[in-house]
Amino acid sequence: MSEFFKQFNFIQQIQFTALRLFYQGLAFFLVVGLWSCASNEPSNLNLPSLKIGANVTKIQEIKPQEGKQTTVYIQGKVEKIAPLVKQQAYLIADATGKIWVVTNQTHLKMGQDVVIKGKVKYKSIPLAGQEYGEVYLEEE
Structure with missing residues (x-):
């Protein structure tokens, strides 16, 4: 039974890590998106x-x-x-x-x-x- 709990615990750790990476990525894109919207400089597109x-x-x-x-x-x-x-x-x-x-x-x-x-x-x-x-x- 202890082998079952080790595997279950391992799966929970993987799920937690994946969820944490998802939220970190989401936070990164939100920060970058807000930062780009806050810029008062005109776009420097090469028109x-x-x-x-x-x-x-x-x-x-x-x-x-x-x-x-x-x-x-x-x-x-x-x-x-x-x-x-x-x-x-x-x-x-x-x-x-x-x-x-x-x-x-x-x-x-x-x-x-x-x-x-x-x-x-x-x-x-x-x-x-x-x-x-x-x-x-x-x-x-």
């Missing part, structure tokens, strides 16, 4: 190597469509920053052109690679019989 696919629109192809608000994704570098009331405007450039993006984001830096989803907008600016309007994006 030029990130392939979004057919969803990215070249800036030169962005045109306003009357009565329709088109949503597009653009990818490029931040060239200029213009502070607005409660918002920011960023001039984003890709190999085909430049476009202003109005957003609530405040952490973007000059030269940073970004991917932005926004609605195509047009602001008409008639001046002395001429149209000086501008196409821009409003981030969603």
Whole structure:
């Protein structure tokens, strides 16, 4: 009978060790997950190597469509920053052109690679019989 109790005790020790390892692993992943969520630094993704696919629109192809608000994704570098009331405007450039993006984001830096989803907008600016309007994006 003592052999039975030795085997039973051995099995209990293995189960306890496995359970302890499970909880240690779970605690590790929870700590790492919370730590990554707590970082206030913007992500340092290497966006030029990130392939979004057919969803990215070249800036030169962005045109306003009357009565329709088109949503597009653009990818490029931040060239200029213009502070607005409660918002920011960023001039984003890709190999085909430049476009202003109005957003609530405040952490973007000059030269940073970004991917932005926004609605195509047009602001008409008639001046002395001429149209000086501008196409821009409003981030969603």
